Amino acid sequence: MAAIAAVTIRAAMLAVVSEVPAGAVASYGDVARLAGFPRHSRQVGVALREAGEGVPWHRIVNHEGRISRRGLDGHDDLQRYLLEAEGIVFDAQGRVSLLQYRWRAAR
DNA sequence: CAACTGACCTAAT
DNA sequence: CATTAGGCCAGTT
Numbered sequence: 001m002a003a004i005a006a007v008t009i010r011a012a013m014l015a016v017v018s019e020v021p022a023g024a025v026a027s028y029g030d031v032a033r034l035a036g037f038p039r040h041s042r043q044v045g046v047a048l049r050e051a052g053e054g055v056p057w058h059r060i061v062n063h064e065g066r067i068s069r070r071g072l073d074g075h076d077d078l079q080r081y082l083l084e085a086e087g088i089v090f091d092a093q094g095r096v097s098l099l100q101y102r103w104r105a106a107r
Numbered sequence: 108c109a110a111c112t113g114a115c116c117t118a119a120t
Numbered sequence: 121c122a123t124t125a126g127g128c129c130a131g132t133t
Contacts, residue, residue: 009130028115039128045114046131060114068114075114 010047012036017048020059022086024103025096027063045070058082059103065095 012035020026026034028041037043045068048057058079062068067076080090088096 029117032115037129039116040130041115042113042128043115043130048114057114062114063116070114079114 009035009037009040009043010050013040013044013047014051014055017044017051017055017057017060020056020103022056022059023088023101025059025061025065025083025088025098025101026103027098028060028068029063030103031060059086061096063098065098067094 013031016031016035017026028044031044032038032040035044044060048055048060049070051057067079069076080094083096084090088101090096
């Protein structure tokens with residue numbers, strides 16, 4: 001099945017996501033870059049899909065500030081609900097202000 | 108081992 | 121600002 005190296009990458013992604021404080025969001029590209037994998041933005045999504053409790057997956061949005069779809073039932077609504085519960089405000093276009101909420105820890 | 112897929116990003120038009 | 125095209129790389133078939 002999955003190789004050990006692959007698990008290492010996903011673990012690094014989840015570690016970075018776990019560092020994201022409440023009330024802040026981060027893009028897939030940012031997480032990948034902070035984890036040490038500048039071009040692995042897509043793998044972040046794979047890692048988040050495998051993520052369980054303890055990993056705030058709902059704080060990860062795409063570079064547009066929108067919630068990426070995954071084809072599952074109502075998960076996009078759930079993510080928005082969780083973000084609003086943390087104080088994140090969505091605009092009329094259903095996007096968050098990256099300039100305001102984007103997590104800037106160690107750029 | 109080759110081809111397809113994807114919770115993406117950036118640049119060009 | 122909307123749309124298109126290219127790139128990028130691991131996971132799955």
